[in-house]
Amino acid sequence: MANRKKVGWYLIFTVPLLLIFTLIVLVPFVIGIYYAFFQWDGIGANPMVFNGLDNFVRLMEDERFLRSAWLTVLFTVLSVITVNAAGLAFALLVTSKLKLANLARTMLFMPYLIGGLILGYIWQFVFLDVFTLIGDVTGLESIFFNWLNNEDFALFALVFVFTWQMAGYVMIVYIAGIQGIPGEVIEAARIDGASGWQRFLRITVPLLMPAFTISLFLTLSYGFKIYDVNLSLTGGGPANATELFAMNIYNEIFGYGNYGYGQAKAIVFFVIIAAITLTQVYITKKKEVEM
Amino acid sequence: MxxxxxxxxxxxxxxxxxxxxxxxxxxxxxxxxxxxxxxxNTLAFPEEFGLQYYTAAMERMDFFNAFANSIYVTVVSVIFIVILSSMTAWMLARSDNWVSTVIFMTLIATMLIPFQTIMMPLMQLVTGISRTTGIPLYNTLSGLIFMNIGFHAALSVFLYHGFIKSIPISLEEAATIDGASKFGVFWRVVFPILTPITATVMILNVILIWNDFLLPSLTLIDKELRTIPLSVFYFFGEFTIEWNLAMAGLTLTIIPVVIFYVLAQKYIIKGIGEGAVK
Structure with a gap:
């Protein structure tokens, strides 16, 4: 009797959420795997043709997809470096004893809140008008021109804007890490004659490993999945030079109506993200030092 | 010196x-x-501060309607997420059996699934349900809220679960002995203790849901249902860009975010830090 009552309460507390979760996340995920083995245009009246592994074989020869995969890797690697370098630098600056550090922290975090879509539009204007203006005035036209029109530079523009968005976010993670380092440890090293740079490399960096794990995880997965900024800043152009993974999948499914093939891409996308993030967490976890 | x-x-x-x-x-x-x-000169100061571009942008973006939609979707989604995920997390954390472990692990594992992997089958499912049963999941704000709850369940349960594990069980036991039902124990004793993590869960979900573009763009078709990111997107897509109008539109969308930030700054930075570190 008591046990039955217990089960009853368990169900009342958990079932509503788990039902919604199952319907919205789990069921579509499973159906998605099924769809990936069919050729289908998404129209209910048209037949779904089972074609085994054909979609996955076709992936390997799809030049636009492979290019998009390469661009995504390049984008992610560059972004992980720039976002974390900027975020860590910001964190070191705002944890110094300066009076205006709090105000600066507040300002540096701002872009993250605005949201990728709107940031992209803001920067579209900055590249279009402000960059060209600076180029005209300073004569540095080889650096300050509209990056968005240039096939090689458009991807850097994306890295640039993504860094602007995310640096303040990982800064918060690094701040938490830095504040967790006991002052005595740094002080002891200073007394032992370690220089500022040595203290940073030998003490701060190793003790920040947990913060690195989190920040790398966040930037890797956010970077790999980028879509909103991609859409509003470059729209994938010029000439598909910035069509990253997520956008390629969207276009394949909803643009060209290749539902089965596009879904196969989406499954591969999931496998890659899961593999990368799990490996990364595994590696950096091993490097963390115990206090 | x-x-x-x-x-x-x-x-x-x-x-x-x-x-x-x-x-x-x-x-x-x-x-x-x-x-x-x-x-x-793009960098120069304007000659006068007239609001004519703002009124024009508001009209074209149907700003107040989009703003109301965004507020409605965000607030209702977050309320449901807080209620349902705190209840679920508490049960999972306080009952030590393999069912709870499996449920919890499944939730965590799905956090690795990118939205693009399930967007197409989800849309098939949702349109199918709407068509066959008449339950209005597709092209309605309630449907979007329903999907938001599903998508943000995992992270929210995860955050609550970690917090609940760190608080002592003795208070709950005392209340149980005093004859309170599970429901009473949770809402009168446990939920008030969860306030700090509730703030974090709310902040994270508000930011994610307010700025979400892809899910609303797939599920909301009617013009009058558009949220702010959708109305900005169509504003930039429908007209050849008149930049002064576009800037007014962008400024309009930033203002609510800035106000929210100024009001809740302390909680936002704390919430983001905790949400990321956990």
């Missing part, structure tokens, strides 16, 4: 932060300029 050094450091720091935020300033000043001023 040292004082001067510190002063210059302070000024450098703020200058850096100002340069960092300069794109927002540029958008703001250009939202007041006419076409001629805009093309003459």
């Amino acid at each position: 040292k004082a001067i050094g510190n002063w210059s450091k302070e000024i450098l720091l703020i200058l850096m932060a100002l340069v960092f935020l300069s794109p927002i300033y540029i958008i703001f000043i250009n939202s007041f300029k006419n076409r001629r001023e805009l093309y003459e």
Whole structure:
């Protein structure tokens, strides 16, 4: 009797959420795997043709997809470096004893809140008008021109804007890490004659490993999945030079109506993200030092 | 001498932060300029601060309607997420059996699934349900809220679960002995203790849901249902860009975010830090 009552309460507390979760996340995920083995245009009246592994074989020869995969890797690697370098630098600056550090922290975090879509539009204007203006005035036209029109530079523009968005976010993670380092440890090293740079490399960096794990995880997965900024800043152009993974999948499914093939891409996308993030967490976890 | 050094450091720091935020300033000043001023010098101050581009942008974006939709979707989604995920997390954390472990692990594992992997089958499912059963999941704000709950369940349960594990069970046991039902114990004793993590869960979900573009763009078809990111997207897509109007539109969308940030700054930075670190 008591046990039955217990089960009853368990169900009342958990079932509503788990039902919604199952319907919205789990069921579509499973159906998605099924769809990936069919050729289908998404129209209910048209037949779904089972074609085994054909979609996955076709992936390997799809030049636009492979290019998009390469661009995504390049984008992610560059972004992980720039976002974390900027975020860590910001964190070191705002944890110094300066009076205006709090105000600066507040300002540096701002872009993250605005949201990728709107940031992209803001920067579209900055590249279009402000960059060209600076180029005209300073004569540095080889650096300050509209990056968005240039096939090689458009991807850097994306890295640039993504860094602007995310640096303040990982800064918060690094701040938490830095504040967790006991002052005595740094002080002891200073007394032992370690220089500022040595203290940073030998003490701060190793003790920040947990913060690195989190920040790398966040930037890797956010970077790999980028879509909103991609859409509003470059729209994938010029000439598909910035069509990253997520956008390629969207276009394949909803643009060209290749539902089965596009879904196969989406499954591969999931496998890659899961593999990368799990490996990364595994590696950096091993490097963390115990206090 | 040292004082001067510190002063210059302070000024450098703020200058850096100002340069960092300069794109927002540029958008703001250009939202007041006419076409001629805009093309003459993008960095100059406007000749006058008229609001005509704002009223025009508001009209084209149907701003107040989009704003109301965004508020409605965000607030209702977050309320449901907080209620349902705190209840679920509490049960999972307080009952040590393999069912709870499997449920919890499944939730965590799905956090690795990118939205693009399930967007198409989800849309098939949702349109199918709407068509066959008449339950209005597709092309309605309630449907979007329902999907938001599903998508943000995992992270929210995860955060609550970690917090609940760290609080002692003795209070709950005392309340149970006093004859309170599970429901009473949770809402009167446990939920008040969860306030700090509830703040974190709310902040994270507000930011994610307010800025979400892809899910609403797939599920909301009617023009009058558009949320703010959708109305900005269509604003930029439908017309050849008149930049002064566009800037006014962008400024309009940033204002609510800034107000929210100024009001809840302390909680936001704390919430983001905790949400990321956990």
